[in-house]
Amino acid sequence: MGEPEGDAASGQLVPPAPERLPSLWSRMRSGRTVASFGLAVLLLGALFWRLDRAVLADAWLRLRAARPGWWLAALGAYYLAFPARAARWQILLANAGEPIAAIPRNRVLAEIIYLSWFANALVPAKLGDVWRGWLVRREGGTSWTRAMGTIVAERALDLVVLVVLMVAAGFLTYGDVLAGGVAGGLGACLRDGAGGHVGCSLARLFGLGAVLVLALIVGLVLVARYGAHAERLLPARVGARYAAFASALVLSFGRFGPLLALSAAAWAAEGASFYLVGRALGLSLGAPLVVFFSLLQAFITAIPATPGGLGLEFILAGAIGLRGYAAADALALTALYRTISYLSLIVGGAVVFLASPRTRSAR
Secondary structure: OOOOEEOOOOEEEOOOOOOOOOOHHHHHHOHHHHHHHHHHHHHHHHHHHHOOOOHHHHHHHHHHOOOOHHHHHHHHHOOOOOHHHHHHHHHHHHHOOOOHHHHHOOOHHHHHHHHHHHHHHHOOOOOHHHHHHHHHHHHHOOOHHHHHHHHHHHHHHHHHHHHHHHHHHHHHHHHHHHHHHOOOOOOOHHHOOOOOOOHHHHHHHHHHHHHHHHHHHHHHHHHHHHHHHHHHHHHHHHHHHHHHHHHHHHHHHOOHHHHHHHHHHHHHHHHHHHHHHHHHOOOOOOHHHHHHHHHHHHHHHHHOOHHHOOOOOOHHHHHHHOOOOOOHHHHHHHHHHHHHHHHHHHHHHHHHHHHHHOOOOOO
16 A cells, blocks of 8 residues: 555554545635636637637637537547546656556546646636545555645656647747748847747747746756655655655656656547547648647646636637638637537546545545
8 A cells, every 4th residue: 555644653643635526616606716717707808809700600600510420539539638647647656666556547647637627727827636646555555644745746757748849849830930030130039028029939939948848947957856854854744745746756757668658648638629620610821830839738737717718719820820820720729629628527537536435525
């Protein structure tokens, strides 16, 4: 089973995991959640207010004419990412020292990940990650700190893969736009502030991603190199918990090849879903745009300002429009894909949440 959540040397217990799964309903009634949904409504309202009514009508007609068979295929492709993410989590738990026999099955981990995404689609600030740590602890017996260490490691791995692939796909998709933006020099482009050429905006976005990845890698190296020194400076209870968390975080990156392959498989499933959404609307999408869009969609959902990135769809529609697609096509593509990447999580997640015995305490 998982390591005990205590410090045998000091005789003191490390602060345990929550005794119950944090209540979804209480979090949804909180002022922060209400404010986040209010922001999402304002952003969506601003998007529709700026668009020409003829564009909205044309986009609606395209959505009504979408072929349901292709949409169902896109839905199935999207949900193939969950078994891949579950298999990756099994490797992360094993890397962190969890005995193979104690690691839950792929189906169980996929359900836990799905429930966490459902929570993140309703409540900002990643409540779903807290759910994941609690649920896997109950299922497999792993310690709370070890479970959270693997979850943070997974988030770090996702960020690195996401930024690297998004920048590579961005150069392939928007190379001409970027070239136009930095024609006056990269330094001048980066100093241009919030306005300026759209190519400069992309350059700043890619630069921010590179800085985040670099800071993340440096942070992981520091934890691996000096983590033991930090533990000795902390009180016994806090130090024991920190040691378990840091150990799981660092050790999770073993067997990096399979982890990277499963990460790529999960992103490929989401990219295939977007491509099939295009087919449902009768549009042919290039591979670089498919990769860039699916990664950009994942990036905006990681922004904790609104639940599941709701209200930030104008970024997605704008990215499609930059490739020369008509405004109605860009809007229809974005809306139809979000019925899968957001709405289906709400509907399907609610069914699983109400039916699963694992979430009884949160109900």
